[in-house]
Amino acid sequence: MSKTEARLAELQIQYDQFVEAGLKLDLTRGKPSAEQLDLSNELDGILKGFYILQDGTDVRNYGGILGIPEARKLGADLLGVSTDSVMVGGNSSLTLMYHYVAHKVRQWRAAGASEFKFLCPVPGYDRHFTICEDFDIEMINVPLLADGPDMDMIEKLVSEDAAIKGIWCVPKYANPTGQTYSRGVVERIAALPLAAADGFQIMWDNAYSVHDLEGTTEDLPDLLALAAEKGTADQVAILASTSKITLAGAGISFLAATPAQLKAFEKYLSAQTIGFDKVNQLRHVHFLEDMDGIKAHMVKHRDIIKPKFDLVLKKLQDHLGGKDLATWTTPAGGYFISLDTKPGLASEVVAMAGAAGVKLTPAGATYPYGKDPDNTNIRIAPTYPSIEELDQAMDVFVTCVELATLGTV
Numbered sequence: 001m002s003k004t005e006a007r008l009a010e011l012q013i014q015y016d017q018f019v020e021a022g023l024k025l026d027l028t029r030g031k032p033s034a035e036q037l038d039l040s041n042e043l044d045g046i047l048k049g050f051y052i053l054q055d056g057t058d059v060r061n062y063g064g065i066l067g068i069p070e071a072r073k074l075g076a077d078l079l080g081v082s083t084d085s086v087m088v089g090g091n092s093s094l095t096l097m098y099h100y101v102a103h104k105v106r107q108w109r110a111a112g113a114s115e116f117k118f119l120c121p122v123p124g125y126d127r128h129f130t131i132c133e134d135f136d137i138e139m140i141n142v143p144l145l146a147d148g149p150d151m152d153m154i155e156k157l158v159s160e161d162a163a164i165k166g167i168w169c170v171p172k173y174a175n176p177t178g179q180t181y182s183r184g185v186v187e188r189i190a191a192l193p194l195a196a197a198d199g200f201q202i203m204w205d206n207a208y209s210v211h212d213l214e215g216t217t218e219d220l221p222d223l224l225a226l227a228a229e230k231g232t233a234d235q236v237a238i239l240a241s242t243s244k245i246t247l248a249g250a251g252i253s254f255l256a257a258t259p260a261q262l263k264a265f266e267k268y269l270s271a272q273t274i275g276f277d278k279v280n281q282l283r284h285v286h287f288l289e290d291m292d293g294i295k296a297h298m299v300k301h302r303d304i305i306k307p308k309f310d311l312v313l314k315k316l317q318d319h320l321g322g323k324d325l326a327t328w329t330t331p332a333g334g335y336f337i338s339l340d341t342k343p344g345l346a347s348e349v350v351a352m353a354g355a356a357g358v359k360l361t362p363a364g365a366t367y368p369y370g371k372d373p374d375n376t377n378i379r380i381a382p383t384y385p386s387i388e389e390l391d392q393a394m395d396v397f398v399t400c401v402e403l404a405t406l407g408t409v
């Protein structure tokens with residue numbers, strides 16, 4: 001028996017034991033754990049009956065589609081932009097993204113366009129891709145390089161094809177790769193609309209701007225300011241929310257754009273709502289207060305989730321390190337670890353782990369249309385399970401990666 005055959009037999013025994021154990025573990029979605037949600041329980045009841053703002057607004061009543069001034073200021077601090085550039089929405093930034101794209105598609109159609117394409121840095125966030133599919137926007141994969149998307153490729157594509165109308169970016173601690181775009185890349189993105197023949201929308205989803213895993217934060221240049229210098233600011237939409245700061249299902253969301261663009265979007269929104277939940281906006285202002293409050297709160301999250309990331313990385317290193325079985329990211333922030341198997345193996349690993357009771361995000365989900373051309377990428381989300389569950393799940397996972405790889409050599 002060769003060394004590989006012996007190892008394969010050993011792994012198969014281990015794997016069979018996992019299957020027999022009847023595990024039920026989940027590493028799929030990047031959800032905060034109950035312990036993280038508990039950090040924000042104080043939100044409930046924080047207003048203690050005080051609903052009237054300094055300007056006399058009663059937050060319980062209708063109105064104020066752009067949000068209460070105090071929450072717009074909080075969003076402006078979070079996004080590093082001016083308060084008049086920010087609107088505050090309901091609990092989901094994804095909803096704002098969906099509607100912003102709907103609003104733009106309507107504008108482009110009114111201007112006579114009928115074909116729409118978006119650039120999608122890959123691997124990326126599956127729900128961005130779902131929005132495109134919903135609007136029949138064709139998606140074009142753009143590889144993520146060490147410092148952000150491949151800008152040479154993007155500039156070339158945008159200058160050659162007027163149907164390319166936009167790009168999705170998760171510029172800081174990206175989902176799933178964890179990388180932060182460099183200054184050079186952000187400067188080139190700010191200039192993209194100048195290369196486009198007929199309008200261009202930058203969807204800048206800054207979902208993880210304060211989600212540091214280390215004691216430091218990575219620096220992300222201010223896109224809106226850079227775009228203003230280039231005269232392209234009207235084509236920028238910056239998104240964020242408190243979903244992974246306070247409560248994932250009951251936070252508040254933010255959209256930053258130029259005041260002119262906000263006004264146009266307000267008109268679009270006003271056909272469907274008289275205003276978002278201002279009571280929750282005020283709760284968040286009382287609870288988080290300002291940027292210092294947000295930062296202090298995020299340290300508490302870090303204390304809970306950092307050991308989980310460390311555990312996953314240790315398991316990967318101990319079992320797969322130095323064996324040419326897989327490569328993976330070591331993020332300094334965000335919610336994910338991105339692992340690449342050898343080409344062609346991701347779906348097999350996910351299926352094997354599933355059969356042993358460990359649910360992983362479906363292979364391909366990090367690519368438009370669910371199609372990872374090399375079938376390599378797997379997104380690991382360590383935040384939700386307990387340390388004990390994570391420990392077990394990772395034992396299964398690394399066994400599946402090694403088994404799938406050796407089984408095909």
Ligand SMILES: Cc1ncc(COP(=O)(O)O)c(C=O)c1O
Nearest residue numbers: 092093094125170175207241243
């Ligand atoms: C990059 C990115 N954007 C947006 C969201 C969802 O944001 P929200 O809860 O504000 O809709 C997520 C959640 O996983 C995400 O990873």
